[in-house]
Amino acid sequence: xxxxxxxxxxxxxxxxxSLWTAEPPTYRIEFGSNLSQRAIISKKEFDAxxxxxxxxxxxxxxxxxxxxxxxxxxxxxMVRKLLDQVANPxxxxxxxxxxxxNQELTEITNLASFLNIQPLLTACIKEWSKRLASxxxxxxxxxxxxxxxxxxxxxxxxxxxxxIFNSHLLSYKCIKILIDKDQNVNDSSYETSVRYSPDxxxxxxxxxxxTVKIWDAATGNLLKKLTGHTQYVSSVRYSPDxKxxxxxAxxxxxxxAATGNLLxxxxxxxxxxxxxDYSPDxKRxVSGSNDRTxKIWDAxxxxxxxxxxxxxxxVLSVAYSPDxKxxVSGSDDHTINIWDAATGNLLxxxxxxxxxxxSVAYSPDxKHIVSGSGDRTxKIWDAxxxxxxxxxxxxxxxVWSVAYSPDxKxxVSGSNDRTxKIWDAATGxxxxxSMGHAGAVWSVTYSPDxKxxxxxxxxxxxxxxxxxxxxAIDFDSVLxxxxxxxxxxxxxxxxQLDDIKRRAHIQAGDEEI
Numbered sequence: 131x132x133x134x135x136x137x138x139x140x141x142x143x144x145x146x147x148s149l150w151t152a153e154p155p156t157y158r159i160e161f162g163s164n165l166s167q168r169a170i171i172s173k174k175e176f177d178a179x180x181x182x183x184x185x186x187x188x189x190x191x192x193x194x195x196x197x198x199x200x201x202x203x204x205x206x207x208m209v210r211k212l213l214d215q216v217a218n219p220x221x222x223x224x225x226x227x228x229x230x231x232n233q234e235l236t237e238i239t240n241l242a243s244f245l246n247i248q249p250l251l252t253a254c255i256k257e258w259s260k261r262l263a264s265x266x267x268x269x270x271x272x273x274x275x276x277x278x279x280x281x282x283x284x285x286x287x288x289x290x291x292x293x294i295f296n297s298h299l300l301s302y303k304c305i306k307i308l309i310d311k312d313q314n315v316n317d318s319s320y321e322t323s324v325r326y327s328p329d330x331x332x333x334x335x336x337x338x339x340x341t342v343k344i345w346d347a348a349t350g351n352l353l354k355k356l357t358g359h360t361q362y363v364s365s366v367r368y369s370p371d372x373k374x375x376x377x378x379a380x381x382x383x384x385x386x387a388a389t390g391n392l393l394x395x396x397x398x399x400x401x402x403x404x405x406x407d408y409s410p411d412x413k414r415x416v417s418g419s420n421d422r423t424x425k426i427w428d429a430x431x432x433x434x435x436x437x438x439x440x441x442x443x444x445v446l447s448v449a450y451s452p453d454x455k456x457x458v459s460g461s462d463d464h465t466i467n468i469w470d471a472a473t474g475n476l477l478x479x480x481x482x483x484x485x486x487x488x489s490v491a492y493s494p495d496x497k498h499i500v501s502g503s504g505d506r507t508x509k510i511w512d513a514x515x516x517x518x519x520x521x522x523x524x525x526x527x528x529v530w531s532v533a534y535s536p537d538x539k540x541x542v543s544g545s546n547d548r549t550x551k552i553w554d555a556a557t558g559x560x561x562x563x564s565m566g567h568a569g570a571v572w573s574v575t576y577s578p579d580x581k582x583x584x585x586x587x588x589x590x591x592x593x594x595x596x597x598x599x600x601x602a603i604d605f606d607s608v609l610x611x612x613x614x615x616x617x618x619x620x621x622x623x624x625x626q627l628d629d630i631k632r633r634a635h636i637q638a639g640d641e642e643i
Contacts, residue, residue, distance in 0.1 A: 155196040159213075163203050171198075175213045182216040183245035202244045203281075204237040212241050215250055232261070236281055243286055255286070259293035262609060291609070321586030323365045323573045327387070328372040330578045333594075334387075335586055336363030342377045342385065345592065347577070347584075354390045358383055365405045369429065370412040376429075378403035382417055384432060394432030398425060405447045409471070410454040416471075418445030424459055424469070436474045440467055447489045451513070452496040458513075460487030466501055468516060478516035482509055489531045493555070494538045500555075502529030508543055508553070520558045524551055531573045535597060536580040542597070544571030550585050552597065567591065 157176040160168045171179075179198060180186050186198060200209075211234075230238065235257060242251040282290075323336035326347065333345045342356040342363055356375075365378040368387065375385045382396035382403055401420035408415055408429065415427040424438040424445055443462035450457055450471065457469040466480035466487055485504030492499055492513065499511040508522040508529055527546030534541055534555065541553040549566040553559065569589030576583055576597060583595045610631075613620065617627065 158197045159200065159209065160197060161200040161202060161204055161209055163201060165199055165201055167206060167209075169206065169209070171213060175217055178216045179213065179245075182247050182250075185244070185246050200241065200244060202237075202240050204241055205234075208234055208237040208241065212238060212250075216247065230257075235261075239282060239286060243283065251286075255289050255293050258290045262290065263294045294609075320362075320569065320588040320590055321572065321592050322362060324584045324586040324592055325366050325368055325575050326577045326584060327368050328370060328578060332387075333584050333592065334366045334368060334375050335592055336366040336377055336379070338362045340379070342366055342375060342383075344375075344387070344390070347582075347594065350594070356385050356390045356392075358392050358395075361402075364403065367406050367408055369408050370410060374408075374412075374429065376406045376408065376415050378406040378417060382406060382415070382427070384415075384429070396427055396432050396434070398434045398437075399423070401444075404445065405449075407449050409450045410452060414450075414454075414471075416448045416450060416457050418448040418459055420444040422461075424448055424457065426457075426471070426474070438469055438474045438476075440469075440476045440479075441465070443486075446486060449491050451492050452494060456496075456513070458490045458492065458499050460490040460501055460503075462486040464503075466490055466499065466511070468499075468513065480511055480516045480518070482518050482521075483507070485528075488529060491533050493534045494536060498555075500532045500534060500541050502532040502543055502545075504528045506545075508532055508541065510541075510555070510558070522553050522558050522560070524553075524560050525549065527570070530571060531575075533575050535576050536578060540580075540597065542574045542576065542583050544574040544585055544587075546570045548587075550574055550583065550595070552583075567593065 157171050157173055158168055159171050159176075159179075176196070176198065235254065239251070239254040239258065242254055320338040321335045322338065325334050326332070327334070331347055332353065333347050335343045335345065337343055340357070340359045340362055342359070343352060344354040344356070345351065346353055356377075359377065359379040359381075361380040363377050363379045367376050368374070369376070373387055374393070375387050377383050377385070380402065381399070383392060384394040384396070385391065386393055396417075399417065399419040399421050403417050403419050405418040406415055413429055414435070415429045417425050417427065419425070422439070422441050422443060422445060425434055426436040426438070427434055438457070438459075441459065441461040441463050445459050445461050447460040448457060455471055456477070457471050459467045459469065461467070464481070464483050464485060464487065466483075467476055468478040468480070469475065470477055480499075480501075483501065483503040483505050487501050487503050489502040490499060497513055498519070499513045501509050501511065503509070506523070506525050506527060506529060508525075509518055510520040510522070511518055522541070522543075525543065525545040525547050527548075529543050529545050531544040532541060539555055540561075541555050543551050543553070545551070548569060548571060550571055552561045554561065567585065567587035567589045569587045571585050571587050573586040574583060581597055583597050585593050585595070587593070614631065
């Protein structure tokens with residue numbers, strides 16, 4: 131046997147011996163905001179935590195480390211409690227039987243939230259809702275400078291608030307405003323009209339300060355303010371390609387969306403313009419006015435093309451059908467008219483509302499029309515025959531605005547009662563709870579993808595909401611409503627009571643709760 135072969139056999143033998151005598155890996159966990167705390171854990175605990183947490187499991191599949199890192203502020207005691215919980219394969223969590231302090235509950239909630247351990251997180255949220263919703267704890271909520279200082283993220287607070295609502299610890303009448311999450315765009319003037327751009331990235335609003343504003347839909351930042359109107363702007367619409375914005379006020383103005391430059395001013399109406407809309411191909415604009423007429427315009431040149439007459443009073447709302455062949459209009463004369471867009475001939479007059487029809491819209495498939503009225507109802511009509519199909523009741527004030535979701539499954543409405551309601555378009559069922567503003571809701575609209583709703587209000591804000599009721603309720607509002615409900619049993623200063631009312635969106639003249 132030559133020397134090279136001998137050396138090779140020795141090397142192989144040494145490798146085998148090293149593998150045979152290698153120590154098993156040491157499993158560690160590091161935690162804290164800067165991962166400054168460390169502990170050795172068993173393989174069973176390591177595997178249990180990896181398997182319980184989708185976050186850790188996904189990470190471990192790509193990086194098979196023997197160390198688990200959890201950048202969450204928590205004590206060693208609560209990390210040990212966490213390991214004890216997940217080591218139980220059934221995850222039979224029952225926090226209510228344990229004696230966790232609020233601080234300990236905060237820590238384990240944050241751990242469960244970061245690790246996305248749903249059974250444990252659900253148990254934490256239920257325990258929080260029991261503690262916070264108990265009347266005997268409400269005084270502490272006030273004395274401790276509000277629960278808002280609880281070191282939990284806003285999503286968890288929203289889930290806690292939803293649990294409070296779902297467990298009927300707070301009655302529906304006590305919650306007028308259940309905010310979904312997203313933006314609250316503040317302005318000094320009231321917002322009469324809102325509309326998303328076709329790509330969903332921007333929102334145009336017509337304002338009481340005589341301007342058209344363009345907002346970033348994701349951040350809520352004001353991008354542009356278009357000036358030129360001499361009266362409040364009652365209606366705004368993007369062109370289908372997103373390149374233009376039409377606005378209605380004392381006249382109609384057409385703006386270049388990218389630059390904000392004024393392209394045309396249309397002055398053929400003799401009184402106020404309440405509503406404008408683009409045809410689906412973007413070549414036409416329709417407008418409704420206090421002069422009782424509807425006009426059709428060339429969107430490129432601004433030239434008037436046709437005038438439709440048939441209403442006995444102000445035309446409050448107009449809209450093109452999805453195929454562009456028809457126009458629907460709602461009027462102060464309590465009626466809805468359907469027109470042939472090409473000829474201007476009146477096709478149907480829809481009667482059923484007992485007060486002015488403030489808003490009309492087509493369903494995405496063009497088969498139905500929805501209308502909102504001063505009689506506090508919403509009606510759904512057959513667009514082909516004009517026959518009434520359904521009446522939706524639930525608002526306690528004038529319905530100012532209605533819109534279909536892009537998939538046609540929902541209808542959103544805004545009312546003088548300060549609420550926004552979402553309805554099932556097929557059954558008319560009301561999705562609860564409602565959302566709302568501190569003032570009348572003048573305008574509501576869906577984002578192009580249907581995931582969000584924007585609303586403009588007399589309170590000077592535009593709010594953006596999730597259209598699906600997936601459970602984000604404004605935490606502060608729910609707890610504030612509950613504290614206000616029990617105010618007579620609490621030691622509240624005048625300043626605290628005023629703060630409660632503000633946080634709970636309670637206005638002078640609201641019904642007693």
